[in-house]
Amino acid sequence: MLNFSTEQRILELGDIRLGxxxxxxxxxxxxxxxxGKKFKSMDPEAVDEARKLIRxxxxxxxxxxxxxxxxxxxGDSETVAGRLDIVLEELPEKRFFSVDVPESAMRREVLRHxxxxxxxxxxxxxxxxxxxxxxxxxxxxEHPPGCAILLGYNPKDFSVDGRIxxxxxxxxxxxxxxxxxxxxxxxxxIILDTGATxxxxxxxxxxxxxxxxxxxxxxxxxCAIHNTVESWLWMKQYRREHKSEYxxxxxxxxxxxxxxxxxxxxYGPIRNSGMVFPFxxxxxxxxxxxADDYFGVSQDxxxxxxxxx
Amino acid sequence: xxxxxxxxxxIGSPNSQIAIDTLSSKMNxxxxxxxxxxxHKTENLGVEKIIANVVSNPNIRYLxxxxxxxxxxxxxxxxxxxxxxxxxxxxxxxxxxxxVPYIENVSAEAIARFREQVELVDMIGTxxxxxxxxxxxxxxxxxxxxxxxxxxxxxxxxxxSSRMKSLTGKISIHKxxxxxxxxxxxxxxxxxxxx
Numbered sequence: 001m002l003n004f005s006t007e008q009r010i011l012e013l014g015d016i017r018l019g020x021x022x023x024x025x026x027x028x029x030x031x032x033x034x035x036g037k038k039f040k041s042m043d044p045e046a047v048d049e050a051r052k053l054i055r056x057x058x059x060x061x062x063x064x065x066x067x068x069x070x071x072x073x074x075g076d077s078e079t080v081a082g083r084l085d086i087v088l089e090e091l092p093e094k095r096f097f098s099v100d101v102p103e104s105a106m107r108r109e110v111l112r113h114x115x116x117x118x119x120x121x122x123x124x125x126x127x128x129x130x131x132x133x134x135x136x137x138x139x140x141x142e143h144p145p146g147c148a149i150l151l152g153y154n155p156k157d158f159s160v161d162g163r164i165x166x167x168x169x170x171x172x173x174x175x176x177x178x179x180x181x182x183x184x185x186x187x188x189x190i191i192l193d194t195g196a197t198x199x200x201x202x203x204x205x206x207x208x209x210x211x212x213x214x215x216x217x218x219x220x221x222x223c224a225i226h227n228t229v230e231s232w233l234w235m236k237q238y239r240r241e242h243k244s245e246y247x248x249x250x251x252x253x254x255x256x257x258x259x260x261x262x263x264x265x266x267y268g269p270i271r272n273s274g275m276v277f278p279f280x281x282x283x284x285x286x287x288x289x290x291a292d293d294y295f296g297v298s299q300d301x302x303x304x305x306x307x308x309x
Numbered sequence: 310x311x312x313x314x315x316x317x318x319x320i321g322s323p324n325s326q327i328a329i330d331t332l333s334s335k336m337n338x339x340x341x342x343x344x345x346x347x348x349h350k351t352e353n354l355g356v357e358k359i360i361a362n363v364v365s366n367p368n369i370r371y372l373x374x375x376x377x378x379x380x381x382x383x384x385x386x387x388x389x390x391x392x393x394x395x396x397x398x399x400x401x402x403x404x405x406x407x408x409v410p411y412i413e414n415v416s417a418e419a420i421a422r423f424r425e426q427v428e429l430v431d432m433i434g435t436x437x438x439x440x441x442x443x444x445x446x447x448x449x450x451x452x453x454x455x456x457x458x459x460x461x462x463x464x465x466x467x468x469x470s471s472r473m474k475s476l477t478g479k480i481s482i483h484k485x486x487x488x489x490x491x492x493x494x495x496x497x498x499x500x501x502x503x504x
């Protein structure tokens with residue numbers, strides 16, 4: 001459907017390939033594990049549940065051909081080592097996984113822990129953003145992760161230009177752009193998240209930024225567009241008695257970035273993998289056929305286009 | 310217009326001097342006792358909405374922060390930090406531990422007014438309705454005068470990017486990205502003919 005004149009880089013993250021021209025590779029899907037009250041205590045029942053959800057996502061990945069990334073939510077110090085151990089036990093050797101760490105101080109802690117246990121090279125930092133404090137910047141320099149998601153969220157300007165400005169120059173808030181800093185830290189693999197914003201806060205610019213950023217940098221680009229659906233005021237009321245309709249919108253929102261050339265989607269709770277993977281695989285089939293028919297972009301046998309005939 | 314910024318809130322008595330931020334917890338209150346209450350998810354846009362709506366009603370003199378903290382965003386801690394220390398020159402809430410604690414859409418005047426207008430009652434972590442109601446009754450008895458005139462902050466749409474019209478045969482996505490549906494194919498055909 002779309003093709004960029006800028007060369008599109010393909011990253012090799014362990015056994016996951018990410019990027020390329022639209023329709024070339026399957027969309028990489030990030031499901032967030034350990035998010036929710038249930039997993040706060042990490043009791044045996046919760047751990048068992050988390051393992052089952054990680055395996056279920058992996059099974060969906062095997063079925064559709066869409067690579068799966070476990071996005072490990074890390075909200076407090078006590079759970080870091082335990083959660084990472086579980087994920088390392090469950091994932092194939094060398095598989096990358098992302099760490100979703102909202103607080104800057106915690107990100108610093110996680111980067112250090114990852115370095116101590118020798119897994120920095122498999123970490124996708126979710127995300128490197130303007131919330132980073134000085135201590136985090138120092139930790140990034142000292143213990144760079146194998147990959148980082150750079151977040152284009154710019155509270156001063158939600159337009160595409162504003163989001164690009166955050167990555168490029170720091171938007172007058174940071175001394176340097178996130179892109180320059182990530183390169184200085186020696187982070188080898190950089191991927192870009194356009195930074196989902198709510199409806200009436202330039203939500204569509206989240207999507208418009210995808211092809212613009214891909215065209216500008218040739219790097220893998222994506223977003224967590226389901227967050228826009230989650231923050232939709234009307235839906236908050238409606239979903240109370242219409243859960244399946246909400247889940248349809250939540251999963252369905254992932255079609256939008258993929259149609260605009262996104263390479264990955266952060267789709268929310270990993271428990272939704274059963275709904276999201278076939279849905280995105282279907283969109284990938286459209287994109288792949290469109291890319292092949294018109295631009296001569298071919299796909300290998302592992303692509304949903306070939307696997308799900 | 311009172312409470313000009315849309316959000317996930319319920320309106321009670323406009324004469325009450327109490328507003329309640331329940332963070333991630335769902336709670337309901339007797340409308341005759343509370344001016345406005347609701348959940349609050351984010352450390353940036355959510356905080357801005359609370360500021361804009363509180364300063365629109367000078368009768369509100371107490372803001373109770375209760376319910377369970379929002380994981381990751383630390384919305385309650387961020388609001389408490391804003392009330393205590395304000396923002397720095399870049400718009401960052403001083404001392405906030407949330408993910409992206411920046412205030413960009415409300416004026417310095419409104420922030421200063423908010424900090425002066427309301428006394429913040431920190432009950433973060435309390436989602437027992439009875440305990441919060443006790444505090445509401447206690448505060449209702451401690452009457453304060455309304456805080457001057459309302460400040461009404463209309464939600465202002467941001468400047469749009471420079472618009473462009475679609476050119477014939479091309480799709481414009483953005484000023485830096487024109488998609489020409491024929492160009493690539495023409496190039497590919499030319500290359501094929503040369504082979």
